[in-house]
Amino acid sequence: MNTVVASITYRAMLGRKRVWLLALLPIALIGFALLFRFIGGGDESVAVDLMKIFAIGTVLPLLGLIAGTGVIAPEIEDGTIMHLMSKPISRPVIAFTKFVVAASLMVAFSVIPTYVAAYILIGTESGIASGFALGALFAGIAYAAVFLLLGVVSRHAVTIGVIYALVWEGLIGGYVPGARRFSIQQWAQSIADQVTTSAFLKSEVALSFAVPAMIIVVAGSVVWAGQRLRVLSLTGDE
Amino acid sequence: MSQPTGVIHDIGYRHYDGPRLGRGGAAVALWVYSLRGTFGLGRTFKSKIMPFLLFGAMMLPAVVSIAIMALLKQAPLSYTDYAVFMQAVIAIFLAAQAPVLVAPDLRHRVIPLYLSRPVTIIDYIGAKLAAMIAALLILMVVPLTLQFVGEMLIDLPMPLHTHEYLAGLAGSLINAVLLASIGLTLASFTPRRGLGVASVIAFYMFTLAASTVLFGVFTSEGHTEAAGWGFMLNPFFLVNAVQVNLFGTPSTSGEPVPGGAGPALVVVAVVLLALAALYARYRKALAA
Numbered sequence: 001m002n003t004v005v006a007s008i009t010y011r012a013m014l015g016r017k018r019v020w021l022l023a024l025l026p027i028a029l030i031g032f033a034l035l036f037r038f039i040g041g042g043d044e045s046v047a048v049d050l051m052k053i054f055a056i057g058t059v060l061p062l063l064g065l066i067a068g069t070g071v072i073a074p075e076i077e078d079g080t081i082m083h084l085m086s087k088p089i090s091r092p093v094i095a096f097t098k099f100v101v102a103a104s105l106m107v108a109f110s111v112i113p114t115y116v117a118a119y120i121l122i123g124t125e126s127g128i129a130s131g132f133a134l135g136a137l138f139a140g141i142a143y144a145a146v147f148l149l150l151g152v153v154s155r156h157a158v159t160i161g162v163i164y165a166l167v168w169e170g171l172i173g174g175y176v177p178g179a180r181r182f183s184i185q186q187w188a189q190s191i192a193d194q195v196t197t198s199a200f201l202k203s204e205v206a207l208s209f210a211v212p213a214m215i216i217v218v219a220g221s222v223v224w225a226g227q228r229l230r231v232l233s234l235t236g237d238e
Numbered sequence: 239m240s241q242p243t244g245v246i247h248d249i250g251y252r253h254y255d256g257p258r259l260g261r262g263g264a265a266v267a268l269w270v271y272s273l274r275g276t277f278g279l280g281r282t283f284k285s286k287i288m289p290f291l292l293f294g295a296m297m298l299p300a301v302v303s304i305a306i307m308a309l310l311k312q313a314p315l316s317y318t319d320y321a322v323f324m325q326a327v328i329a330i331f332l333a334a335q336a337p338v339l340v341a342p343d344l345r346h347r348v349i350p351l352y353l354s355r356p357v358t359i360i361d362y363i364g365a366k367l368a369a370m371i372a373a374l375l376i377l378m379v380v381p382l383t384l385q386f387v388g389e390m391l392i393d394l395p396m397p398l399h400t401h402e403y404l405a406g407l408a409g410s411l412i413n414a415v416l417l418a419s420i421g422l423t424l425a426s427f428t429p430r431r432g433l434g435v436a437s438v439i440a441f442y443m444f445t446l447a448a449s450t451v452l453f454g455v456f457t458s459e460g461h462t463e464a465a466g467w468g469f470m471l472n473p474f475f476l477v478n479a480v481q482v483n484l485f486g487t488p489s490t491s492g493e494p495v496p497g498g499a500g501p502a503l504v505v506v507a508v509v510l511l512a513l514a515a516l517y518a519r520y521r522k523a524l525a526a
Binding site for chain 1: 284287288327329330334345431439440443444446447450451455461
């Protein structure tokens with residue numbers, strides 16, 4: 001953890017217009033919660049649907065993508081990572097710092113809005129708000145780690161990440177039950193299901209699989225990203 | 239006595255005496271170059287992987303459909319639903335390739351160099367937009383046409399789906415224009431490719447999830463009309479509705495769509511809005 005690197009990364013992520021990319025989605029999530037509350041749809045099934053489809057299914061992976069790749073990929077893309085890597089800071093420390101920044105952005109822009117939106121809809125009923133917030137916290141950290149690794153490994157990190165979130169988790173996960181075991185979204189739902197008593201949420205993946213898988217994915221991604229950063233070569237592909 | 243110390247040598251530079259193609263020629267050249275760029279042609283192997291992978295994914299259902307027609311003599315996949323079924327692939331293609339068209343020129347600040355030639359800002363935007371539209375058309379029309387050719391060759395015990403095929407083509411054109419204008423506009427706001435990809439896909443995933451959630455909630459609350467319009471938030475369903483209203487084909491979702499000219503007007507309004515924003519963006523890029 002290096003505070004200077006962290007503060008530079010925060011400035012790059014939150015500076016000027018960039019913050020809107022992170023802020024618009026949670027604002028929309030809370031906006032929907034208010035709208036449904038207003039038209040009188042504030043029952044449990046609506047809340048679970050909004051959380052499952054919108055908060056966990058869309059906002060979380062998208063923000064993970066933007067935050068996870070955003071903390072490092074743009075610097076690699078335009079070559080300014082050189083200035084960072086030529087300093088006497090160990091590369092795994094740089095990777096870990098970037099991960100901490102991405103994870104904290106996930107908490108601010110995804111976990112808290114998830115809780116707020118669920119609270120607006122149904123208050124603390126059935127523990128839906130806290131359950132989904134906890135799920136979003138763990139899954140958000142996992143997304144941040146995986147997409148950070150992707151950002152170091154590939155120039156097409158965002159596209160690959162989108163294919164994972166949209167095609168693997170969304171499409172294939174919808175038809176093939178086995179694919180759901182390797183879906184961060186489903187792990188989030190397992191955790192949410194553990195906390196909430198709502199009958200409208202049925203998780204597919206056992207908690208005994210989801211939690212170890214999440215720990216392995218996070219630790220493995222951060223360590224691997226650090227190792228990859230040590231041998232990073234800057235060659236343009238355009 | 240001073241001798242001349244410097245001599246200008248004639249080292250053989252020559253003037254260009256050939257035909258000058260002018261503004262139109264330059265715009266067409268830019269269009270061809272951009273269209274090739276969307277599929278990574280003339281670029282490195284790495285930049286070819288993604289577009290061709292997605293193009294392959296787009297072809298897959300058509301190939302499977304031909305096989306089913308040939309072996310089981312069943313009706314082909316609906317031509318009018320193809321884009322809606324494959325919307326994830328089309329959206330990823332748009333998100334991955336729209337920034338390829340606009341980001342490098344913005345990042346390296348070379349727009350003024352283009353404009354030092356007979357190309358105007360309108361030509362530049364027009365060429366980029368036409369290239370994206372053409373690329374999306376290739377992506378959507380080739381599988382439809384392949385399936386139609388397959389249907390013609392295989393003798394099915396039913397009439398040809400010519401009307402559906404033509405409706406599918408028209409739908410592809412509307413889709414391509416709508417998606418290209420939205421995608422290029424969103425991508426042009428950032429000179430960084432990664433962020434461009436993220437913002438385009440964020441737009442699509444947002445509309446996808448929002449339309450699902452809004453439709454569900456409005457339906458359960460009994461606001462049927464609002465539910466139909468909520469569905470229209472997703473550009474693919476919006477174009478599907480236009481297609482339904484124009485050609486009388488069944489809607490993909492099976493739900494009734496907002497009738498009349500409403501969806502078509504929304505499409506036109508969104509395209510005009512996106513193009514105005516795109517034009518404003520490049521005016522600003524020029525001033526900066």
